[in-house]
Amino acid sequence: MVNTLGRLNHVGVATPSIGDSIAFYRDVMGATTIHAAFDLPVQGVRVCFVDMPNTQIELIEPLGEDSPIAAFIAKNPAGGQHHLCYEVPDIEEALAWFRAKGARVLGEPRTGAHGTPIFFVHPRDMGGVLTEIMETPREQH
Numbered sequence: 001m002v003n004t005l006g007r008l009n010h011v012g013v014a015t016p017s018i019g020d021s022i023a024f025y026r027d028v029m030g031a032t033t034i035h036a037a038f039d040l041p042v043q044g045v046r047v048c049f050v051d052m053p054n055t056q057i058e059l060i061e062p063l064g065e066d067s068p069i070a071a072f073i074a075k076n077p078a079g080g081q082h083h084l085c086y087e088v089p090d091i092e093e094a095l096a097w098f099r100a101k102g103a104r105v106l107g108e109p110r111t112g113a114h115g116t117p118i119f120f121v122h123p124r125d126m127g128g129v130l131t132e133i134m135e136t137p138r139e140q141h
């Protein structure tokens with residue numbers, strides 16, 4: 001059993017329009033803290049965090065045709081819940097653990113939207129849930 005799994009950092013929500021989604025979370029859901037959207041070319045997405053009392057919603061919009069979420073949006077044109085992200089204290093330790101279990105890790109760790117290394121595990125090895133593993137930011141260790 002993985003004994004280093006930390007808090008749920010965010011719920012990834014894919015959207016065809018971050019602008020429309022921001023309006024929805026602000027005007028319909030009553031979100032009060034919505035951070036500025038920004039492009040993250042290394043991950044192929046435009047990102048915007050919406051704060052919740054206990055976690056964040058991570059709105060992601062495809063950045064170009066090669067985006068890893070392009071196929072998801074093609075299948076779900078209105079968008080939808082895309083991934084869950086858990087924190088771990090040590091990304092290399094977590095990577096070794098998932099690989100030793102035979103889970104399909106998608107690519108190598110890269111810098112994520114919070115500036116710490118992340119990797120993804122295929123939904124087929126995670127009960128149908130695309131899972132992001134993220135190293136906890138230093139100041140929270």
Ligand SMILES: CC[C@@H](C(=O)O)C(=O)SCCNC(=O)CCNC(=O)[C@H](O)C(C)(C)COP(=O)(O)OP(=O)(O)OC[C@H]1O[C@@H](n2cnc3c(N)ncnc32)[C@H](O)[C@@H]1OP(=O)(O)O
Nearest residue numbers: 012043047068071072082106112113114120123128129130
């Ligand atoms: C903002 C930056 C960063 C952060 O710091 O937080 C991010 O969160 S970036 C988020 C976007 N990046 C990624 O998702 C990278 C990892 N993802 C991938 O490599 C791909 O999306 C994928 C998981 C391999 C799927 O790629 P796709 O091209 O869609 O492949 P398929 O269409 O062949 O799907 C294969 C299989 O998986 C099912 N699937 C696809 N996406 C999801 C999903 N989000 N949740 C659950 N299941 C998913 C798909 O339905 C296929 O299933 P079968 O039909 O049963 O084969």
Ligand SMILES: [Co+2]
Nearest residue numbers: 012058085132
């Ligand atoms: Co994410």
